[in-house]
């Protein structure tokens with residue numbers, strides 16, 4: 001394999017990877033610039049196996065999108081709708097509880113709940129939603145509200161982000177998902193999501209969450225108008241934040257789906273680009289314990305291959321994914337745990353069912 005690495009011109013980078021030295025943004029640019037996927041994958045796999053051995057994780061989870069009403073209306077998003085739009089919806093607390101009740105016979109350990117930035121749902125709605133879920137399913141871990149929503153909730157509450165997080169925690173919040181990060185670059189935010197909380201704002205909320213004992217995830221929305229440099233600067237900000245707080249659990253590269261968005265002139269991502277983003281993330285984010293290959297966005301088959309290109313987690317059963325499907329995802333809206341186990345096994349990895357915080361629930 002070392003010949004493959006030499007031929008790709010990555011001898012020095014392999015040396016750094018083996019010595020556990022941090023890669024620079026310039027190293028990252030060389031990685032993105034290469035078409036030698038096997039060389040990238042080989043190096044990413046070294047880090048992947050160093051951190052997670054042969055294990056590949058999945059979770060039994062359920063997604064609930066309480067409302068798609070949104071004042072940000074990001075150009076890359078097909079989910080968010082203006083209030084009054086014919087497809088706009090918001091669930092009552094009873095409807096949210098009913099969603100949870102409907103799956104009580106399944107061994108779900110996590111509920112992933114996010115929504116738009118709603119103009120007039122009161123702060124009490126969000127607390128009641130958390131409490132309502134816990135009432136129906138007391139043991140479930142609720143991973144809810146992106147940092148963008150948390151900032152909005154703090155404004156609604158008229159409280160600091162820290163005090164708001166403490167209240168949300170008391171109501172049942174267990175951790176925070178990685179959405180809303182998009183690309184931190186002010187250029188990209190201006191062109192695609194001008195109204196959204198800034199990259200600096202997203203990082204501030206994240207740091208506060210970590211300081212208040214909440215773990216969070218991080219994402220990068222790639223495959224639209226961002227440059228490789230902008231992706232790498234985004235990754236560098238994430239790893240510097242992780243150096244300080246250590247509160248990130250997983251990074252999830254999100255493949256842009258253009259259908260039904262204001263950026264529908266773009267093509268979807270390709271398999272090579274998807275795998276490159278997994279591998280480069282694994283190599284750059286040397287202090288992140290986990291990299292997820294989110295099967296909803298890149299398809300179960302490529303997510304399976306990604307387990308050899310840096311990823312150690314396939315997310316989970318999901319159940320009723322909406323955000324990517326509104327933007328034209330052709331994957332299923334849910335996967336059975338038996339399918340996840342088979343995909344992982346056939347990739348030569350050991351399937352491990354985890355909880356949200358990566359405690360092992362079962363091995364197969």
Ligand code: V47
Pocket residue numbers: 076077078079146176177178179180181182217218219221252254255256257258261294315323324327
């Ligand atoms: O914040 C919006 C992105 C995110 C599109 O933390 C799009 O474990 C692709 O963050 N094409 C929501 N992506 C999903 C998300 C997530 C998913 C699974 C697991 C975790 C986790 C987080 O989806 C949004 C936005 O960044 N998004 N529109 C689109 N057209």
